[in-house]
Amino acid sequence: MSELLYLCANFYDMHDKIYLSLAHLSGAELAYVQAAFDENWVTTAGRNLDDFENALNRFLGNKSHALALYSGTAALHLALILLNVDAGDEVICQTFTYAASANPVLYQRATPVFVDSEPDTWNMSPDFLGTAIADRIKITGKKPKAIIPVHLYGMPARMDEIRTIADHYGIPIIEDAAESLGSTYKSKHCGTLGDMAAISFNGNKIITTSGGGVLVSANEQLMKDARYLATQARDAAPHYQHSQIGYNYRMSNILAGIGCAQMTVLPQRIEQRRAINQLYRTELANISAIRFQTEPSADYYSNYWLTAIEIDPQQSGGITRETLRLALEAENIESRPVWKPMHLQPVFQQMPYYGDRTSEKIFEAGLCLPSSSILKKEDILYITNVIKQVFNI
Numbered sequence: 001m002s003e004l005l006y007l008c009a010n011f012y013d014m015h016d017k018i019y020l021s022l023a024h025l026s027g028a029e030l031a032y033v034q035a036a037f038d039e040n041w042v043t044t045a046g047r048n049l050d051d052f053e054n055a056l057n058r059f060l061g062n063k064s065h066a067l068a069l070y071s072g073t074a075a076l077h078l079a080l081i082l083l084n085v086d087a088g089d090e091v092i093c094q095t096f097t098y099a100a101s102a103n104p105v106l107y108q109r110a111t112p113v114f115v116d117s118e119p120d121t122w123n124m125s126p127d128f129l130g131t132a133i134a135d136r137i138k139i140t141g142k143k144p145k146a147i148i149p150v151h152l153y154g155m156p157a158r159m160d161e162i163r164t165i166a167d168h169y170g171i172p173i174i175e176d177a178a179e180s181l182g183s184t185y186k187s188k189h190c191g192t193l194g195d196m197a198a199i200s201f202n203g204n205k206i207i208t209t210s211g212g213g214v215l216v217s218a219n220e221q222l223m224k225d226a227r228y229l230a231t232q233a234r235d236a237a238p239h240y241q242h243s244q245i246g247y248n249y250r251m252s253n254i255l256a257g258i259g260c261a262q263m264t265v266l267p268q269r270i271e272q273r274r275a276i277n278q279l280y281r282t283e284l285a286n287i288s289a290i291r292f293q294t295e296p297s298a299d300y301y302s303n304y305w306l307t308a309i310e311i312d313p314q315q316s317g318g319i320t321r322e323t324l325r326l327a328l329e330a331e332n333i334e335s336r337p338v339w340k341p342m343h344l345q346p347v348f349q350q351m352p353y354y355g356d357r358t359s360e361k362i363f364e365a366g367l368c369l370p371s372s373s374i375l376k377k378e379d380i381l382y383i384t385n386v387i388k389q390v391f392n393i
């Protein structure tokens with residue numbers, strides 16, 4: 001074969017790397033950023049911030065008061081501070097999550113108590129939540145200060161059952177809705193189901209401000225306090241006067257401009273991620289070893305931020321999620337094991353854990369597939385063909 005032909009053949013074999021989850025810009029972002037420059041509001045206040053927060057409040061149903069912050073992690077940290085979580089306190093966390101759900105508990109020198117998942121939603125098991133709270137009260141003589149359920153990969157947690165237990169004990173709920181903007185439970189938005197919620201706009205999330213987050217709550221006074229703490233806790237005085245520890249957690253007006261544009265395409269992004277999830281299901285329906293994270297009933301509506309599957313070792317003929325991950329990687333396709341549970345992480349190993357290892361089993365078998373809304377139908381078909389080849393279908 002001539003060198004040129006060889007190069008051409010290689011060229012047609014190659015494609016750009018397919019990533020797990022990338023930003024998907026609308027095209028209108030720069031106009032908002034430009035407006036901030038034109039008005040010289042190049043700071044942590046300005047019109048983009050107001051507009052972004054108002055758009056979020058409208059989207060979530062007009063009962064929330066959104067406070068834009070520099071990350072979802074900062075939102076979770078502020079929520080804990082607002083609940084006076086302090087050294088010696090305990091906070092119930094979902095073990096099956098990203099470390100940013102639990103790290104802020106340690107920032108406050110408090111102890112996370114990890115609760116396992118239930119197999120349907122992959123989120124916090126109400127049964128183990130009840131067991132954990134009762135046991136912690138017996139051991140420590142006081143109740144946990146907060147419960148942080150997560151809506152993993154966009155799938156809403158069993159919020160009615162979690163709410164019943166939380167109310168029984170009088171413990172507030174902080175939703176980690178970082179991955180679930182646009183998901184609903186019984187027609188109510190994730191982010192409005194707890195007493196407070198954190199949503200993330202990191203670059204890999206369903207919409208992005210490049211980096212950023214928001215704290216939301218229907219409690220207006222609490223959100224006034226949040227705004228005060230997030231902007232260095234400055235008292236009303238002409239000089240700089242402080243009677244509390246403050247934080248510099250406010251989002252920049254520049255980044256909020258990206259958020260304003262992204263809010264206009266959020267409904268599309270939800271449809272696109274859900275369509276990708278549906279295409280995977282249709283294409284992989286004949287592989288009995290593959291099970292999808294799935295809405296348990298019509299009460300659950302996931303934004304399917306990431307499409308996540310489990311490989312059933314009983315039916316896979318020795319193929320593991322690692323076999324599949326490496327086969328995809330060889331084709332320049334990024335996939336990723338599902339989150340490794342927090343109670344298995346070296347940094348959290350000493351912390352209490354309540355469960356039956358459900359999350360460990362999902363971790364062993366689970367893989368997240370490329371789910372960026374910028375992916376085209378051909379990209380998904382390319383991916384599913386690689387998967388079918390691995391399973392010889």
Ligand SMILES: *Cc1c(COP(=O)(O)O)cnc(C)c1O
Nearest residue numbers: 071072073098100101178200202
């Ligand atoms: C992304 C994420 C966070 C943290 O949000 P950042 O904006 O990256 O700080 C917290 N919890 C979960 C489950 C996440 O996926």
